[in-house]
Amino acid sequence: MSAPPPSSPSPDLRLPSLDGLRAFEAAARLGTFERAADELAITASAIGKRIGALEELLGVALLQRGAKSLVLSAAGKEYLVQVRQVLALLAAMPQHQRTAQRKERLRLSAPPTFARQVLVPALPEFTEQHPEIELEVVLSVPFLDLAGADAELAVRHGPLDSAGAGLLWRDHLLPLASPALLAAEPLRGPADLARVPLLRTPVDPWLPWFRAQGLDWPEPDHGPRLVDLGLTLEAARCGQGVALARPALARQWLRSGELRPAFGAGQTPLLLADTAYHLLPAAHPTPAADALAAWLHDVGTRAAAEGLALVSAVA
Missing domain, CATH: 1.10.10.10 (Winged helix-like DNA-binding domain superfamily/Winged helix DNA-binding domain)
Known part of the structure; x- marks a missing residue:
């Protein structure tokens, strides 16, 4: 009440x-x-x-x-x-503290998986570099047109040629699966995917990857449809199927060994994604917004490089 x-x-x-x-x-x-x-x-x-x-x-x-x-x-x-x-x-009350009054507040809107897997682990670095900026992070779901409200800066996932947005990084796509699933159903090449469940998300459909491997297969139409890349990775970790994943977002599970390339390191084909994460420019640029934008570009580039390195390091 x-x-x-x-x-x-x-x-x-x-x-x-x-x-x-x-x-x-x-x-x-x-x-x-x-x-x-x-x-x-x-x-x-x-x-x-x-x-x-x-x-x-x-x-x-x-x-x-x-x-x-x-x-x-x-x-x-x-x-x-x-x-x-x-x-x-x-x-x-923090509003009455002079240190709080000297801080510049910025609100950043970002998709859930980007926020959890790329942004949040790196936040202590930003806080240490810019103690004068108080960053507030809100979640958005662009695929469902749910945008974070009143954000000065916004990270969005979309086509490479998104108008007016700056590219954070261009990632690769490859099938990832849990060790348990791969032990139960060993996969030696792309055609073997016909024997296992394929996890579905409209954010990263399978069809472009199929075509790049010479597979004349339709988009999978069985199983849950997950409108979130993080949920897709979590389902793969649980052994529910193979996920078409971005290494930068899967670093947590690649480090722990809970996800592995479907056909082994060096054998799982990578496809350069035709969608990417972008940063929409601030409507009213400030030094704080510029600092956050530069840091986000750096963090995204490092996440992409680390993801590929982890994929290559899997024995």
């Missing part, structure tokens, strides 16, 4: 100024107007005026002015406990 909307403030509500609360807390803690003034970088007279205005608002005396130091009244002691709680809550 949702919370009820807040009610209108009572006409009797009297809110003190934040400056008055800070002056009172500092004077009560430090014992003199002068020391409180030094901490808050104002004059002792200003401290006295702010506390006086606070006392007038509340209708009670909070401090007893002594010859050498201030003494809290009974009402002041009770009020100080509540004031400190309020100030602590305000101080804990």
Whole structure:
């Protein structure tokens, strides 16, 4: 059940100024107007005026002015406990920290598999290189026209000639399968794929790869249709079939040995994909957006190179 909307403030509500609360807390803690003034970088007279205005608002005396130091009244002691709680809550909010206010916030929209397999593992590097940028990552599913809202930069998967977008990297495609599936059904060449389930995704259809291998086969029409490259790789890891995969996105499973080239290293044909990941330019370029774009290009290039190296290294 949702919370009820807040009610209108009572006409009797009297809110003190934040400056008055800070002056009172500092004077009560430090014992003199002068020391409180030094901490808050104002004059002792200003401290006295702010506390006086606070006392007038509340209708009670909070401090007893002594010859050498201030003494809290009974009402002041009770009020100080509540004031400190309020100030602590305000101080804990990151929006009130100067370091947070100096950061530039960027929102990046990216497809799920790219975000999980390429972007997130590399994020500590970006944070270390650009501590002044606060990056927020939101997911999109371009195949279903579900775009991340209000993002300054967006990664998209699409045709090589996507208008107005910068190419991040062009990947290869090759069949990958789990060791368990390959042990149960050894595959020696592309024609042997007729004996095993082929995992389907509209993002990377099998037909171009079939044609490149001289196979006059139609697009597979059996089994679940997974509208996500990561789900396709996970299904292959579980032994549900052979996935037509991009090495850059399969690095996690290639490293662990949970996925392998279907016909062995050096024997599984690679096809240069006719789709790729692109970066849509920022509508309002800034140095932070330019830094993120350059870093994404570098990360994508490295991911593609590592993926191919892992495929080649499989014995």
